[in-house]
Amino acid sequence: MASDGRSVGRSGRTASVSPTVRQSDSPTPVVESRAYNFWYGANHALHDVTIAIPPHAITALIGPSGCGKTTFLRSINRMHDLTPGARHAGDILLDGGSIFAPGTDVVSLRRRIGMVFQRPNPFPKSVYDNVAYGPRLNAMAAPRELPDRVERALRQAALWDEVSSRLREPGTALSGGQQQRLCIARALANEPEVLLLDEPCSALDPIATQRIEELLVELKKTYTIVIVTHNMQQAARVSDYTGFFYVGHLVEFGETEQVFTRPIDDRTEAYITGRFG
Amino acid sequence: MSGRALRRHLASRAMTAVVVVLSFTAVLALLLILGDLVLKGASSIDWAFFTKSPVPAGQSGGGVANAIVGTGIIVGLAALIGVPIGVAAGLYLAEYGSGRLGFVVRFIADVLNGTPSIVVGIVAWTFIVRPTHGYSALAGSVALAILMIPMLARTTEEMVRLVPHSLREAALALGYPRWRTSLKIVARTALGGIVTGCLVGIARIAGETAPLLFTALGNLNFSVDITQPMQSLSLQIYVYATGPFEEWHRLAWASALVLMGLVLIISITARWVTRQRYGRIR
Ligand SMILES: Nc1ncnc2c1ncn2[C@@H]1O[C@H](COP(=O)(O)OP(=O)(O)OP(=O)(O)O)[C@@H](O)[C@H]1O
Ligand SMILES: [Mg+2]
Numbered sequence: 001m002a003s004d005g006r007s008v009g010r011s012g013r014t015a016s017v018s019p020t021v022r023q024s025d026s027p028t029p030v031v032e033s034r035a036y037n038f039w040y041g042a043n044h045a046l047h048d049v050t051i052a053i054p055p056h057a058i059t060a061l062i063g064p065s066g067c068g069k070t071t072f073l074r075s076i077n078r079m080h081d082l083t084p085g086a087r088h089a090g091d092i093l094l095d096g097g098s099i100f101a102p103g104t105d106v107v108s109l110r111r112r113i114g115m116v117f118q119r120p121n122p123f124p125k126s127v128y129d130n131v132a133y134g135p136r137l138n139a140m141a142a143p144r145e146l147p148d149r150v151e152r153a154l155r156q157a158a159l160w161d162e163v164s165s166r167l168r169e170p171g172t173a174l175s176g177g178q179q180q181r182l183c184i185a186r187a188l189a190n191e192p193e194v195l196l197l198d199e200p201c202s203a204l205d206p207i208a209t210q211r212i213e214e215l216l217v218e219l220k221k222t223y224t225i226v227i228v229t230h231n232m233q234q235a236a237r238v239s240d241y242t243g244f245f246y247v248g249h250l251v252e253f254g255e256t257e258q259v260f261t262r263p264i265d266d267r268t269e270a271y272i273t274g275r276f277g
Numbered sequence: 278m279s280g281r282a283l284r285r286h287l288a289s290r291a292m293t294a295v296v297v298v299l300s301f302t303a304v305l306a307l308l309l310i311l312g313d314l315v316l317k318g319a320s321s322i323d324w325a326f327f328t329k330s331p332v333p334a335g336q337s338g339g340g341v342a343n344a345i346v347g348t349g350i351i352v353g354l355a356a357l358i359g360v361p362i363g364v365a366a367g368l369y370l371a372e373y374g375s376g377r378l379g380f381v382v383r384f385i386a387d388v389l390n391g392t393p394s395i396v397v398g399i400v401a402w403t404f405i406v407r408p409t410h411g412y413s414a415l416a417g418s419v420a421l422a423i424l425m426i427p428m429l430a431r432t433t434e435e436m437v438r439l440v441p442h443s444l445r446e447a448a449l450a451l452g453y454p455r456w457r458t459s460l461k462i463v464a465r466t467a468l469g470g471i472v473t474g475c476l477v478g479i480a481r482i483a484g485e486t487a488p489l490l491f492t493a494l495g496n497l498n499f500s501v502d503i504t505q506p507m508q509s510l511s512l513q514i515y516v517y518a519t520g521p522f523e524e525w526h527r528l529a530w531a532s533a534l535v536l537m538g539l540v541l542i543i544s545i546t547a548r549w550v551t552r553q554r555y556g557r558i559r
Contacts, residue, residue: 084375114451121443121446123444
């Protein structure tokens with residue numbers, strides 16, 4: 001799969017989407033939001049966002065800066081719980097159950113939904129410990145399996161070759177791009193079901209970017225992936241579905257090919273063709 | 278244009294000179310104190326000084342072993358009581374203290390921080406010494422711990438607040454429960470700063486005299502019983518320096534030098550811990 005990652009362009013993508021997905025208008029979504037609204041204090045950041053994110057596919061969220069993409073992404077794993085003054089209305093469902101239902105275990109919710117943040121945030125610990133952090137806590141791996149698991153995650157994140165000899169060095173001593181891939185590896189080592197990525201490639205060179213994209217295409221066999229990106233080519237290349245956010249509204253959502261070639265909304269077209277944003 | 282550059286250059290020079298002079302004044306005070314102590318105290322420091330207890334007033338010879346051991350016990354016990362409470366309170370304030378309880382705790386800590394240490398001594402006398410009908414080293418330790426706790430709470434809070442929020446989020450997003458995130462990520466990351474804060478706090482209480490006057494009281498004999506009065510270096514200095522004998526004055530100077538040295542060692546350790554921490558992990 002990795003070798004043909006480059007060919008996952010518009011045509012490659014179409015071929016890779018299974019016929020059932022293409023026939024059915026709405027495959028069973030893993031993550032679904034219903035009339036979801038969000039406020040930072042008085043700032044109404046998200047307006048009635050309704051979206052059904054299909055499983056085993058890559059969904060790209062695009063839109064100008066400050067339009068609520070990060071806000072929406074962080075809502076999915078309830079990262080806003082600790083944001084002072086944050087408030088929401090509407091609902092978000094994971095596998096049909098509301099993530100806000102009373103009695104929901106936020107901790108296990110977050111184990112199922114991995115996240116890579118917009119800015120790299122490695123722990124001030126060794127490269128190895130950074131990746132081993134999740135598996136160790138969640139006791140998913142026997143201590144003996146841990147090194148293998150760490151290596152696998154680092155390889156998946158296209159970082160192994162660069163850090164295999166410096167696993168004991170602090171993760172914070174890596175370059176910005178390496179740190180971001182370390183954070184991706186850390187999220188992968190936890191083996192979540194849904195992976196949320198907030199501009200994971202914004203600090204990466206084209207080679208690392210390409211490898212991450214190949215990784216995502218590989219991962220969607222087992223994971224459901226939501227990626228925020230400012231890179232139109234990237235969205236077109238790797239994603240199966242695309243959602244366009246504009247000032248807190250989800251203006252358009254559909255199959256990537258349709259959104260990029262036959263957008264329904266004028267604002268989507270304007271953004272994609274680079275007329276604003 | 279070049280006139281402006283010249284003016285800027287001269288202003289820069291002048292400001293640097295002012296800062297250097299002021300820093301030197303601050304350092305000078307320390308050097309004068311240290312120099313004076315060494316001049317007047319060093320000659321009295323010998324083996325007996327560290328190993329012998331005081332001899333009856335007026336006689337020569339003897340040492341302050343009782344006071345050195347006493348300071349170790351009283352301050353050690355105070356740290357044992359004060360460090361866990363102070364650090365836990367600081368962690369609470371930083372991580373969970375945004376509500377009303379946090380506000381109250383923070384306010385109390387600030388008031389306590391500004392309370393004269395002699396008042397803390399009187400409080401310890403009222404609530405520990407009087408009910409138990411006896412002065413004791415333990416009462417002294419409690420008084421010192423009360424002085425230490427608000428200091429540690431506030432420094433720990435500051436240190437924990439320096440930990441970037443993004444680290445907290447990274448741990449939470451991996452499915453770490455909040456309390457575990459606080460301990461394993463936040464407290465660990467701030468550990469260097471917290472340890473430094475503890476050492477600075479210990480150095481500060483090591484020299485306290487007033488709170489011990491009403492609690493540990495002092496003891497001219499060697500004692501390690503924490504339920505009994507105990508000598509400390511600061512009490513020893515107080516008694517000897519105000520006494521009538523030349524021999525006592527001599528020992529007071531030497532004790533002051535030892536106490537100063539002790540505090541210096543703790544402070545240098547604190548600096549070293551800080552450097553270790555931030556040198557290794559950027
Ligand atoms: N912690 C916060 N507190 C208050 N307001 C916030 C906070 N985070 C974001 N906002 C506001 O919410 C709106 C949406 O921000 P968000 O970060 O979701 O945008 P974004 O689409 O991710 O932008 P970018 O592409 O620049 O990352 C913005 O107006 C922003 O100012
Ligand atoms: Mg964002």
